Amino acid sequence: MNLLHLKYAVEVSKCRSISEAAGRLFMGQPNLSRAIKELEREIGITIFKRTPKGIVPTPQGEEFLARAEQVVLQLSEMEMLYGKAQKDRLSLRVSVPRASYIGMAFTRFVAGLDPQKGMELDYKETNSMRAITNLTQGNYRLAIVRYDETFADNFCTMFEEKNLHAEDIYTFCPVAILHKSNPLAKKPHLGLNDLSDGVQIVHGDPYIPFLPSYEARRAELPTEKQRRILIYERESQFSLLEQIPGAYLCAAPLPQVLLARHSLVQRKCEGLEKRYRDVLLYKHGYRLTDMDRGFLAEIRNIIPEIAPAD
Numbered sequence: 001m002n003l004l005h006l007k008y009a010v011e012v013s014k015c016r017s018i019s020e021a022a023g024r025l026f027m028g029q030p031n032l033s034r035a036i037k038e039l040e041r042e043i044g045i046t047i048f049k050r051t052p053k054g055i056v057p058t059p060q061g062e063e064f065l066a067r068a069e070q071v072v073l074q075l076s077e078m079e080m081l082y083g084k085a086q087k088d089r090l091s092l093r094v095s096v097p098r099a100s101y102i103g104m105a106f107t108r109f110v111a112g113l114d115p116q117k118g119m120e121l122d123y124k125e126t127n128s129m130r131a132i133t134n135l136t137q138g139n140y141r142l143a144i145v146r147y148d149e150t151f152a153d154n155f156c157t158m159f160e161e162k163n164l165h166a167e168d169i170y171t172f173c174p175v176a177i178l179h180k181s182n183p184l185a186k187k188p189h190l191g192l193n194d195l196s197d198g199v200q201i202v203h204g205d206p207y208i209p210f211l212p213s214y215e216a217r218r219a220e221l222p223t224e225k226q227r228r229i230l231i232y233e234r235e236s237q238f239s240l241l242e243q244i245p246g247a248y249l250c251a252a253p254l255p256q257v258l259l260a261r262h263s264l265v266q267r268k269c270e271g272l273e274k275r276y277r278d279v280l281l282y283k284h285g286y287r288l289t290d291m292d293r294g295f296l297a298e299i300r301n302i303i304p305e306i307a308p309a310d
Helices: 003-015 018-025 029-043 059-082 100-111 128-137 149-161 213-220 236-243 256-261 290-305
Strands: 048-051 054-057 090-096 119-125 142-148 164-172 175-179 199-203 228-231 247-251 264-267 276-283
Touching: 003 018, 003 029, 003 059, 018 029, 054 059, 059 128, 090 100, 090 128, 090 290, 100 119, 100 256, 100 290, 128 142, 128 164, 128 276, 142 149, 149 164, 149 276, 164 290, 175 236, 199 236, 228 236, 236 247, 256 264
Parallel strands: 090 119, 090 142, 199 228, 199 247
Antiparallel strands: 048 054, 142 276, 164 276, 175 247, 175 264
């Protein structure tokens, strides 16, 4: 069995798209399609099927891919530990929440690396369940997940079942983040009623694995809100706060430097009393690399820079 073909299949499974996977693998789409067909002929099953939502695994394909992902992960770990070319190669693979303080820590971490050395850094912002899946079934070695403390027992049980080491990084209550031009930025006290006429900017893919999808969405995105912009990345949120009158974001507090850079203020808001945890995860038995430790050190260094809300 061609081990490269296993890697190709795993990448297609992650992307749910032949063309996107081909781009990530730096190969042509026809060559990738041909490799997947050869692998299917070799093992005697159909791994993927086409649907209106993209390419998805068949039932047999899901079972095969779960095993293939473990093989690919083990091979990658062996290459990292024993490959001569890897000794001088800087490598980091981590899934994280869409958190500005973590993104800022990653930028500082990368800026401090030796630019003369080879590097492969895979930094993926996603929801908590996808981060856990990336860690347990994919080629990621670290994950940082965010969850509402209401579900702490459920998440801790999941971590134990999946044999994951868990370590608290940061605990917070959300704050209202507004552009300085927003009239609410000067109001002495804020409550959720003050925000009701504004445009809420919110990440659109919350996922709570212990609830049906419609309940999970309702828990994080209340249905009564009539003016909302759902985004699936982080960078546009500050531009939207500046450009959309009355826009606001309910999120983790930001470092002072980001508030100043984007002319933002963050305010405590009555009704935003939920507490959230950002938690580091990795598999039991995994030894943190120097790169892992360097990245985590930058995160811990930046937490004291997070500005208190007014």
